[in-house]
Amino acid sequence: MAGNPDTRTPSNEGRAGWFSGKNLISIKDFSKAHIEDMLDKSEAMLHSLERHERRLDLQSKIMATLFFEPSTRTRLSFESAMQRLGGGAIGFADASTSSSAKGETLADTVKIVSSYADIIVIRHPKAGAMAEAVENASVPVINAGDGIGEHPTQALIDLFTIRMEKKRLGGLDIALVGDLKNGRTIHSLAYALAMFGNNLTLIAPDALQMPEGMVEDIKSRYHVEVSRSDSLDEAGRCEVVYIPRVQKERFTDIDEYHRFAKYYVVNRDFLEKADGDPIIMSPLPRTEEISRDIDNMKNSVYFKQASYGVPVRMAILSMILEGIK
């Protein structure tokens, strides 16, 4: 079974790097040094892509993508990343076409796919499903989103975007806005931002606020300021505003979803009044929460953010598969 990242740091790595053969399940498994190493490698991959280099780092390696929930960015950018590194990709984008529709368990699926691929990327509706996958896989597993749990590779893309835009990763005032209860990208990102010493403003209606236990855990681990509000005006003074869509698929009451779908909308009016001149970020897809009328404004970095999915995932795949026969 491939293990989680251990205590080796980038500075004391041996021949194979600290990430070689490991799983990527939770952002909480990594230190700042680990994350900075991943972001440095991502930047090198970005420059390589800009130079149109033909890379063969992962020639003869195969990645399997097992997606039990819909995706555009995560699955396709992982597949693009693998192919940009000379490797191959197999998998399914629709679990109803896989044998899970006949009752096969996740455990059996990853056991089998471990003999077809060198690494497995999984998206699953159940928070915590990755533990079952890791237990049964004999190759590294990457969490591509587990229910309302985590989406750690998205958090790495988000951090990379902030570093590219702001030229630093700490000491920023950052607003997380909207569905902070169900958004798995938020759950990974909040930990990562706090780890780097950013101050967080959590803006949500009470029903969609970040779970209290998570807020307390973040505060006690990283000793950063975390404040709560239900007013979007609070976001205007921040340097970064991160606003995912309200997660419709997590609501049991569709009327409740419709009550919150347009609760906050970032638009031209918001940006014109915003003292902090914030960049606007989103994991996408967007629904109602980001007005199309800001797409061409300099603050709107969400499409660039999505494009960074390829270099960041190239970095992740090459670091995990480095030194693996």
Ligand code: CP
């Ligand atoms: N950001 C993100 O996870 O997008 P997809 O659902 O399209 O993969």
